[in-house]
Amino acid sequence: MQKTISMPNVNLPQSVQRSSALKPIGLGLLIAAAYFIAIPLVFGANGYLLNVFTTMAAVSFISFGVWLTFAIGRINLAQAGFALIGAYVTAILVSRLGVSFWICLPLSGAVAALLGGLIGWPVLRLKGVYFAMITLCITEACRLTALSFPALTRGAQGIVDLPLPGELSLFGLTIIPAFEKGARLPFFYLAGTLMLLGLGFMWLLDTSRVGAVFRSLRQNEDLASSLGINVAKYRVVAFMVSCFYAGVGGAFFATLQQNVYPTTFQVLDSVYFMVYCFVGGLEFVIGPLVGALVMMISFELLHEFQRYQTVIFSGLMILCILLMPNGILSVVNRSGKPEEATNA
Amino acid sequence: MTQVMLNALVVGTTYALIALGITIIFSIMKVVNFAHGQLYMIGGFVVYYFNVVFGLPFWFGLVMSFLIVGLLGVAMELFLFRPVMLRVKREEVTMLLAMGTAVFLESLALLVFGEKQRGVPPIATGIVELFGARLPTGRIVVIVVAAMLIAALMAFIGYTKTGRALRAMAQDREATALQGVNLKWLSAMGFGLGTGLAGLSGGLLVAIFAVHTGAGTAISIKAFLMIMIGGAGVLSGAILGGFVLGFLESVGYALLPGSLTFLIIFLIVICFLIVRPNGIMGKPWG
Numbered sequence: 214m215q216k217t218i219s220m221p222n223v224n225l226p227q228s229v230q231r232s233s234a235l236k237p238i239g240l241g242l243l244i245a246a247a248y249f250i251a252i253p254l255v256f257g258a259n260g261y262l263l264n265v266f267t268t269m270a271a272v273s274f275i276s277f278g279v280w281l282t283f284a285i286g287r288i289n290l291a292q293a294g295f296a297l298i299g300a301y302v303t304a305i306l307v308s309r310l311g312v313s314f315w316i317c318l319p320l321s322g323a324v325a326a327l328l329g330g331l332i333g334w335p336v337l338r339l340k341g342v343y344f345a346m347i348t349l350c351i352t353e354a355c356r357l358t359a360l361s362f363p364a365l366t367r368g369a370q371g372i373v374d375l376p377l378p379g380e381l382s383l384f385g386l387t388i389i390p391a392f393e394k395g396a397r398l399p400f401f402y403l404a405g406t407l408m409l410l411g412l413g414f415m416w417l418l419d420t421s422r423v424g425a426v427f428r429s430l431r432q433n434e435d436l437a438s439s440l441g442i443n444v445a446k447y448r449v450v451a452f453m454v455s456c457f458y459a460g461v462g463g464a465f466f467a468t469l470q471q472n473v474y475p476t477t478f479q480v481l482d483s484v485y486f487m488v489y490c491f492v493g494g495l496e497f498v499i500g501p502l503v504g505a506l507v508m509m510i511s512f513e514l515l516h517e518f519q520r521y522q523t524v525i526f527s528g529l530m531i532l533c534i535l536l537m538p539n540g541i542l543s544v545v546n547r548s549g550k551p552e553e554a555t556n557a
Numbered sequence: 558m559t560q561v562m563l564n565a566l567v568v569g570t571t572y573a574l575i576a577l578g579i580t581i582i583f584s585i586m587k588v589v590n591f592a593h594g595q596l597y598m599i600g601g602f603v604v605y606y607f608n609v610v611f612g613l614p615f616w617f618g619l620v621m622s623f624l625i626v627g628l629l630g631v632a633m634e635l636f637l638f639r640p641v642m643l644r645v646k647r648e649e650v651t652m653l654l655a656m657g658t659a660v661f662l663e664s665l666a667l668l669v670f671g672e673k674q675r676g677v678p679p680i681a682t683g684i685v686e687l688f689g690a691r692l693p694t695g696r697i698v699v700i701v702v703a704a705m706l707i708a709a710l711m712a713f714i715g716y717t718k719t720g721r722a723l724r725a726m727a728q729d730r731e732a733t734a735l736q737g738v739n740l741k742w743l744s745a746m747g748f749g750l751g752t753g754l755a756g757l758s759g760g761l762l763v764a765i766f767a768v769h770t771g772a773g774t775a776i777s778i779k780a781f782l783m784i785m786i787g788g789a790g791v792l793s794g795a796i797l798g799g800f801v802l803g804f805l806e807s808v809g810y811a812l813l814p815g816s817l818t819f820l821i822i823f824l825i826v827i828c829f830l831i832v833r834p835n836g837i838m839g840k841p842w843g
Contacts, residue, residue: 288649335831342589342789345652346781347830353778354823360816480774484656491653523664531637531657538645 241416245409253398262513263397269509270404271465274411276489276501278458281415283495284424285451286431287337291348292459292486293478294355295325299460300467300477301359304372307468314378315389318464325460326453333452337445352483359475371474378403378468400469407465408502411458416498418454427451492533494540503541559690561811562804567696569803570703571762575776576783576795577710578754582630584727584790585747588638588651592659593755594777599666600626600756601768605675615680619760626756627749633658634748639741659773666770676767699761706757707796714792723747727790782826788836797837 256262275296282289299321306312306320336347359366366372378399381389392399418424426447429437438444467473485508486501492508493500511529515522533541575597582590590596600622607618641654683694714720722743725733734740759768759776779802784790787798805825809818830836 283649288652332827336827339830339834341648342583342652343785343830343834346589346785347827349781350778350823350826354820357816357820357823361814361820480778481660484660487653488657491650495647495649520668524661524668527657527661527664531654531661534641534650534654534657535637538641538650539647 241409241412245405249402249405253401263401265509265513267397267401267404267469269505270401270408271462271469272486272509273489273502273505274404274408274465275459275462276486276505277411277415278455278462279486280490280495280498280501281418281427281451281458282455283490284419284427284431285448286340286434287448287452288341288345288487289348289452289455290345290480290483290487291329291332291351292455293480293482294348294352295329295456295459296463296466296482297352297355297359297473297475297478298328299325299463300473301366301372301463302460303464304375304467304473305365307375308372313381314376314468315381318461321464322457322459322461325463326457329456329459330449330453333449333456334445337448337452349480349483352478352480356475356479366475369475371472371477372467373472375468375471375473377471404465404469407461412499412502419498423447423450488530492530492541494542496540497542500540500542507541559688561807563687563690563692564811565800565804565807567692567700567765567803568807569800570700570707571758571799572779572783572803573707573796573799574703574754574758574761575780576787576799577707577792578751578758579780580751580784580790580792580795581714581723581754582748582751583784584792585723585744586634586638586642587648588642588655589781589789590751590755591652591655591777592633592662592773593752593780594773594775595659595662595666596626596629596752596755596773597759597762597776598768598770598773599629599662600759601763601772602666602670602675602759603756604760604763605677605768608677609675615677615764618677619757622756622760623753626759627753629756630752631745631749633752634745638748639744659777663770663773666773670770672770674767674769675763677763680764695764699765703758703761710754711792719743719746782822784836785826785830786836788838791836791838794836794838801837 252266253263256266275292279289279292302321302324303314303317306317307314312320332351336344336351339347360368362368363370377392378389379392418427426437426442429440429442430444430448430451434444463478466477470477489504489508490501491504493502493504497503508526508530512522512526515525518525575593579590579593582588582593603622603625604615604618607613607621608615637654637658638651642651645651679693679695680698684691685694685697686692714723722733722738725736725738726740726743726747730740762768783798783802784795785798786801787794787796802822805822806818809821813821
């Protein structure tokens with residue numbers, strides 16, 4: 214529809230972000246390299262802690278999707294539902310048809326994105342609290358679907374004993390060797406790679422023209438459409454990308470745990486994905502990662518409190534919102550960025 | 558069929574009570590109380606403790622469930638929602654706060670109340686026959702009490718000075734403050750009234766269904782369905798939504814296997830929202 218209309222100047226001028234683009238790339242790669250080398254060196258012997266980092270990376274990958282729907286001004290609680298869809302797609306294809314995990318991983322994302330587009334197209338007409346409530350219902354509906362069709366999903370028994378990923382080879386050349394039983398490092402690297410790719414794509418999206426369009430949707434949809442932006446198209450695209458992240462993340466978790474149940478992803482997980490975005494700070498692409506890191510590590514630190522773990526954890530979460538209602542990164546970055554316009 | 562309709566009436570009246578609570582909070586605070594189901598669950602346990610553990614009458618427990626959960630709501634408003642709402646850049650944060658409170662209350666309840674399903678002895682014995690269908694007397698009592706409570710609430714909001722102030726605040730906070738209404742006191746009271754209703758309906762329904770600590774999320778989801786059907790922020794819509802959901806649920810359980818009922822209800826609600834995004838009675842809002 215619109216091709217040439219100039220962008221509304223909604224956020225920081227893009228030129229400012231572009232010119233300083235090289236610095237974050239270099240810094241990001243440095244941190245990534247440090248992550249890939251240092252964490253296995255320090256925690257490699259302790260499989261449990263390595264697993265915590267693996268989970269953290271995958272969870273923040275899924276949360277990037279939620280972050281993107283926040284960017285268009287929607288509170289997305291359907292993420293766990295679409296992650297469940299992705300998990301079941303992989304589980305069914307791998308266990309029934311013996312499809313390679315490496316094909317299933319992107320395919321799960323694609324199926325989730327497709328379903329997300331179909332559901333999202335009507336549902337995205339809703340705003341604010343209505344959208345939050347309906348997406349919460351979608352998560353619950355996904356769980357019930359998994360329960361209701363045991364012929365396909367094996368119902369409450371779940372699909373168990375999924376095989377580990379085999380080797381990925383191209384023209385006879387082994388790119389990724391088959392995962393060994395009990396080895397945790399391959400999953401750590403896979404999750405880390407997913408997280409980095411996910412973050413990189415989010416960052417590209419956020420700094421591109423499309424990212425500015427998304428932000429304009431959050432601030433004022435009517436105004437955006439008056440500038441010739443096809444609001445319906447862009448918000449469905451954003452939602453589909455978000456669902457893709459959920460599907461891929463869900464497929465990863467199904468393979469990591471080698472099983473999937475209707476309760477693998479439920480409403481509480483949707484809430485947690487959202488919490489990670491909030492705790493990190495919604496204004497920053499890296500927010501979900503920071504949030505997931507802080508929350509999951511503090512959750513593990515509370516491990517010794519055993520049955521009080523969840524109470525203390527949720528208590529801390531409330532305290533976190535009370536003290537830093539705009540996220541951890543907002544405290545770090547207090548003086549830097551100019552404030553965004555409040556709701557128009 | 559009469560049996561199904563009567564069941565729908567039983568479930569519908571209590572659901573309406575739940576939906577009214579969440580609607581009151583929503584219309585005055587513009588916050589969706591995601592912890593509503595957990596407060597409902599606590600209300601059920603309050604009645605259980607007063608009635609079974611302390612051996613006091615059921616009705617005393619019911620009053621206490623309203624008071625205790627209501628006071629809990631006042632505390633939530635004063636110490637959690639108010640300070641956060643004053644400082645946030647995005648209104649979504651309050652929603653997250655409500656979810657955090659929900660997780661907190663549920664895990665706390667698990668520690669305090671345990672995992673067991675709890676019920677109270679029947680509040681009335683016997684079976685009443687009505688239009689050819691049979692209904693336990695206990696359920697009739699629940700319908701009558703719930704209907705009376707709804708009537709009392711509507712009268713309170715419609716005809717008293719405080720009720721008028723609440724309605725005014727839902728429309729326009731500043732204009733209400735200009736009329737000399739103490740908003741701070743009123744919003745805490747409104748929040749407490751809403752949560753108190755959640756506790757009351759939990760306490761009332763524990764007489765029919767047993768309650769357990771994990772019941773909260775399901776009730777919250779039902780409450781959302783009701784206000785989405787009826788229209789958020791409209792009291793009459795809440796009552797209507799409660800009855801519609803009660804009817805759908807009763808018909809579904811009579812005809813379909815367990816988990817399929819709510820799946821179909823979700824699909825119906827999603828399709829319905831495509832046609833009427835603001836619910837039956839709702840006004841458009843963002």
